[in-house]
Amino acid sequence: FMDHGIAAKPLGPFAERWAAFRKTGGPVAVIGGGVAGVELAMAMAHALGSKGSVTIIEAKTVLQGLSAPTRQRLLAELKAQGIALEENAEVTYVGGSQVTLKDGRTIEAALSVGAAGARPYPWLAETGLDLTDGYITVDAQLRALTDPSIYAVGDCAHLAHAPRPKAGVFAVRQAPVLTHNIRADLTGAARKRYQPQSHYLKLVSLGRKSALADKWNRSFQSDLAWVWKDRIDRKFMDRLNQPPAMDAPKIPKGAAKGMADALGPKPLCGACGAKVGASLLDDAIAGLPKLTRSDLETTPGDDAAVLRFGDTRQVLSTDQLRAFWNDPSVMARITALHALGDVWAMAATPQVALAQIALPRMAETMQAQWLAEIMGAAGEVFAAEGAAIAGGHTTLGAELVIGFTVTGTTGKAATLNGAEDGDALILTRPIGVGTLLAAEMDMRAHGDDVAAMLETLMTSQGDAARTLSPVANAMTDVTGFGLAGHAARMAEASDLSVEIDLQAVPLFQGAEALAAAGVRSTIWPANRAAVQAQVPDTPRGALLFDPQTAGGLLAAVPHAKAEQIVKDIEQLGHQAAVIGRFVSPEPVRLRAQ
Ligand SMILES: Cc1cc2nc3c(=O)[nH]c(=O)nc-3n(C[C@H](O)[C@H](O)[C@H](O)COP(=O)(O)OP(=O)(O)OC[C@H]3O[C@@H](n4cnc5c(N)ncnc54)[C@H](O)[C@@H]3O)c2cc1C
Structure with missing residues (x-):
């Protein structure tokens, strides 16, 4: 199964495999004839239409545990949809094009989906906790029997006081009790008991826009039931996908005039988004006494x-x-x-x-x-x-x-001022950190995008630096002032201008869409104002002023060597690119298109 089959959960890998399979179609085997397997089989049969066939393979009898009327209706529905049933059939081998049963028969299957009930994660066995059938045994307060400082809920838990099948309807109701009890442990308040409901509504989707409702041994089938199920599912998902908007900063009572404007409408960004603007900093540095030490080679600002x-x-x-x-x-x-x-x-x-x-x-x-x-x-x-x-x-x-x-x-x-006319501008890492972090603070960023970005930020660029150092005429790293700010500083120090090819600039996944939705880091307006730049008013253009944390190295490299250097840095696992070039000084310090 591991080589050719795909489990219905986790949903991510399954959805990916299914999306690819749907394009070509073919015979499908669903292993497991419980409600989940039957629902999945009907959804797949409906989606495939004439492009495929579906067989449910069940070791015992399909749809056990449902009321007789519901079971009969679902069986009739399976028949009407042309879904084949193999009952009392145990799967012994899953191949690339067929499934082998214990009695030696084979069933054609270009896609084999596992829906044979929940299985405990193997790592639970290594926890040393008391397990029942592989699941963590918990008490009525959802605490592991062996160690009450550990809580377990949902599919990974076995409720010793009230065993129930593994279903989301129980998992979601355990969550508030879990939250309460963890807080209670920390604050000294009393913990709550979790008592699972004895009857719950089962809404089984029939593939097309119709569903069957089952509760208290009764069932009814209608398009309305599907609308109802769809609404419940979407409402639940919306709570995760559309979290409440971020609160504006609280203005203290008796605040001075102008404080609300100074604080702005959203909390201060962290990391480089919290930096003081470039022009304020330049003014402060300009006020420093002139350098007198002979062993100090740079000027402030490098x-x-x-x-x-x-x-x-x-x-x-x-x-x-x-x-x-x-x-x-x-x-x-x-x-x-x-x-x-x-x-x-x-x-x-x-x-x-x-x-x-x-x-x-x-x-x-x-x-x-x-x-x-x-x-x-x-x-x-x-x-x-x-x-x-x-x-x-x-x-x-x-x-x-x-x-x-x-x-x-x-x-x-490698100082800022060594870039030469005609040098290529190389960047070793995507931009968009400030935008993603501002969106994350507002709960608008996709978790996968933020996780991928953090993974990159936690990667050393020492190897890329060692590749660039021998050839770079000038180098800096992109941080709080954004790509445009740092590139313009390099151009200014070298008495040149710089042209940036916007399409060549690597972006972190999700950053462009968020920029298009108007997400900006706290320091963005100051970054924009600080650079004398001609940049299109597009999401990509906006990202040039996005503050970076642990940002990429930005290097001026002789044009003839640039392509090879980028290849070498890519080989080290970085997402590098030639993003522009230095040109003789123009009235505008930075131009992007
Ligand atoms: C096809 C199908 C249809 C279903 N339909 C329904 C339905 O209509 N109604 C219903 O009530 N139930 C339904 N269920 C059951 C329902 O999906 C589960 O009962 C529910 O998802 C359990 O929630 P959970 O949070 O406990 O576990 P999960 O939803 O399985 O989430 C557990 C998470 O933990 C992660 N994880 C595992 N190990 C680790 C680790 N070591 N570190 C960090 N993370 C880890 C996993 O990746 C996963 O994201 C269905 C199940 C299937 C397969």
Whole structure:
């Protein structure tokens, strides 16, 4: 079965396989003749029409546990739809084009779907918890019998006090009790008991827009029942797909004039979206006393300071991120990689890091746990790059903020100002982080898109930096000011302009659709205003000003070498691209089309 069949759950892989199969069609075998298998068989028969046939294979008798009238009606419906039944038939082998039964007969099946009832996940057996038929035995408060600090609900649980079949109708009603009981454990309140309903409405879809309702040994079939089922299902899914809109920041009583405008209509973004705008920063830096030290080679505004010691240059940079994710270890990993971006962007090899951590106020045991997670994750990142965490500073504060000051060494630093006329502009990572995170905060982003993005942000770009360093004329990393901001800074420092091919810019999955829906990070308006740029007013254009966290390296590379370098970086597993080129200075610093 594992080689050729597909289980009806989890739904993701099944839906993918079914979508592909539907195009060609063919004979289908559904293994398991319970309500789920029968419902699935009818839906597939309806969808396939003349493009396929469906056979239900059942080890005993189909549709046990239903009232006699409902069973009779469903059997008649199966017959009317031309769905074949094989009862008292045990499957012994599932092949690519047929299923073999215990008695040696074979049934043609280009697609074999498993719907033979819920099966416990094998890992449950390794938990050491008391199990019943492989499921975690729980008490009336949904706590595992062996360890009351562990709760189990839904299909993975066996209700010792009131055993029930595995069905979503029970799972969904256990959820509020579970939430209450976990809160009760934390607050000292009384836990609730869960008592499953003895009768519940079964609405079986008949494939086409009609359904059969079954409760209290009665049944009726109608198109209305289908509308009813459809409405219940959609209402439930909408609660997951259309979460409530994000609250606007609360304005304190007696707030000064203009505070509402300053706070804006939504909470402050985390990570690089919380950065201070580029022009404010430039003004502040402009007010600094002029540099006097002879061993300091860079001007403020580059990725890192460069200090010369004989023939060696030491680069020095500091970064910190407001937490945008509730997992300290994920935050630590991303912040460490984000900080290292400045060392890599200077073509330097990471050396040491100093940590600055503000933990939210919490119990000492939790402080210890969070610190261990943060230092563990960050330590791993730095160690993999040959760098050590040499010290740091930790405080308690209003929220989690993690920062790292990092140093690195290099013979020759890749500064912002080395780009040459005609150089290709290479980017090593998709953009769209700020948009996805702003949407995530507003519960508008797709979980898969956010998960894929986080996975990328937790990946080191050290290997890409080592590939770029020997050939880059100038390099930076894309962070808070967005791709346009950082590219324009490079162009300005090199006294050039830059042209960006919008279609060539890699985007994180989901970012363009969210940008089209108007999602913007808090710092977006400041980023847009800071760059003298000609950019189309499109979602892709908007993403050029999207702040990035642990963003890609942006390098000016001689045109002739660019294509090979991109191939080399892609081979390392990164999504790199040539996204534009530097041109002689024009009135506009950055042009995108
Ligand atoms: C075709 C079909 C039709 C059905 N129709 C109905 C119906 O009409 N009405 C009804 O009441 N019930 C129905 N059911 C049953 C219903 O789907 C289940 O009872 C219900 O989904 C159980 O919910 P659950 O959250 O416990 O488990 P699931 O929905 O199975 O969710 C468990 C989740 O845990 C994840 N997981 C597993 N291991 C790990 C791990 N180690 N770490 C992290 N995550 C993990 C899984 O990937 C999965 O996403 C149907 C089932 C099938 C197959």
